[in-house]
Amino acid sequence: MLTNASNFIKEVDGVFLFILGISLLLLIMITVLMVIFVFKYNRKKNPKPRNIKGNTTLEIIWTVIPTVLAVGMFYYGWYGYKKMTAAPKDAYEINVIAKMWKWDFTYPNGVTIDSLVVPINKPVKLNIKSIDVNHSFFIPAFRIKKDAIPNKDNYLWFIPQEKGVYDILCAEYCGLRHAYMYSKIYVVHQDEFDEWMKKLSVKINQ
């Protein structure tokens, strides 16, 4: 929670904590009221009920306040999502092909490998497509996900902000080995990335 692994974590975890906070408050309020009423007005202590049919002021209050809160939650979520769709023009583009049950990553120089290596602090744009059934590209640590669908060009982008190795999972059910459609993303320094790219190109060209 609230790590710095990608540029979207603050957005996503922020909305989560915002809604969680409001929800917990209301949940506690509702539950505590229920428990208090059940004890205070139990039949032994309170054999005679009072028939209160309603209260329009209360109804207005508990319609308006949740509406305001809900619209606030909507706006916060939408605001973060807009960032997720606005990939910078200079982003480093990698093509992702999903197939049962494997990920292929093709770099601008034509090299294709089965795990992802990206330089730190540089925007990366992944163009995602499937060649068989629906899959979904998911990096939990980065809070990003996009479905891979045949005949449809999808993309997502992110800035990796911490060095390390993270899991790539398939999130859309795709059959027998769906649970094993794993890969890794390695976030490295630009120097390491260039060196790795050079070695890889040489290896492939041999």
Place this chain on the structure above:
Amino acid sequence: MMLTDIKSGNGHNGEYIDFYNAPTKRKGIFKWIFSTDHKRIGILYLVSLLTFFSVAVIFGFLMRLELIAPGKTIMDPQTYNQIFTLHGVIMIFLFIIPGIPAVFGNFLLPLMIGARDVAFPRLNLLSWWLFILGGFVAVISLFLPGGPADTGWTFYIPYSVRTNTNVIPALMGAFILGFSSILTGLNFITTIHRMRAPGMSWFKMPLFVWSLYATGWIQILATPIVGITLLLVAIERWFGVGIFDPALGGDPILYQHLFWIYSHPAVYIMILPAMGVISEVIPVFSRRTIFGYKFIAFSSIAIAFFGSLVWAHHMFTVGMSGTAMWIFSLLTFLVAIPSAIKVFNWVSTLYKGSIELEPPMLFALAFIFNFTIGGFTGLMQGALSLNIHIHDTYFIVGHFHYVMFGGTGFGIFAAIHHWFPKMFGKMYNKRNAKISFALILGGFQLLYFPMFIMGYLGMPRRYYDYLPEFHIWHLLSTIGSWILIPGLILMFVNLIMALKKGQRAEANPWGGVTLEWTIPSPPSFENFEKIPVVEKEPYDFTHYELGEEVKN
């Protein structure tokens, strides 16, 4: 035959004979499966639904057992994929969608509005037969070569086109079940419009009837879409027309849209009647009128209306236009408002009541708690940026089990305990019922709450195997199922024992004031000796306020 009058089902002097013993030309099981009596049909549904429910619970139990530890535990991945599909298909199409309307709607709707039966009794019987036929067709897929479908209950194309398992029988089953649902909805709407007792204006109807009314409209308007979709799938398969399958030039996203245009409103077909049950149970055990009657009634209609316009929130990661994204997100947040209004009104109904925690009330209060958690986690999914992260993870699995099981499931258990004496004329052991309630509630929380945590940590759903960091949450969840299931068994054994050995129930064991409590338990064949004239409001408990113990 000499002593009784077949037409009214009463003794020759008009004395009371309960509907089980009412004279009929049919014998044995035919008394049931060819009966057009709404009460018998309700009980037929109850038995069929609980049978399907038990089977699906066993599948759920096996899934949890497989997931107790990483790697293979008791089954291979293919079996697991088929079992989670069966669990979903049976629970959704054969238990929770028909659920409350089919069982309690059938049994209670005519009783609550002071009618002798529903508007179309034969159509009602046909609905049950279609239900059984649909269930049978779906069950056949188990035994055909290829085995049951392994697609999940959503049957997403293209996977469902490529798999060799029996997807088509399952779809055929769903198609037939759809008609059962449409006919039930049609029947109830007509009944509510045309057959209310004199004096029962719209705002004198019990809130359960309001919820059935809202549900009926969704059943009629939304269910045909899934029928059409399944026909399109069949046309594509048989004639090679490219509609959904990308290999034929079709669009798999179109399938998802059509599927959810039905299946999201279907979620409200599941939850609305349960909300109706809660609106009945809470006033009875608080011995006071419901708080905000009209707000609860209209919020059902609002939920039915807005709930029909939010389907694409199941598809936020497929790559829709920005406009579609924000519209569906905003509408999703708005549909939460009428649900919140209901919760606030229910809690306020407890205020200054005279509360007795009988088993139905316990289930109803637990419904409010579970449904609130289910609702709030639903809000989290409505927020676009957050949805991207938690979509297709265990967070979703946790959320819909809180709504579907913690909400509708608990609503069904509340309804069974509330109306059991009315339906069978027997009272169950309340102590056992309360113990089973505690086990079910505790087991439920332990089973499903860890799913929110592991979901947020990134555990995708429909996974046969998982990374070691999720082990602890899966383990806790599986242990929860070992508490929940004994609770369910105890609950059902307790009710079955009551059928055999239970004490005779009075006409009105809880002190309710809606019309079904004014007639004997179980009701006679024609329900009412004389059709009642309704003058009072549906939740008029003023006699308790005045200190009278028994209602005149």
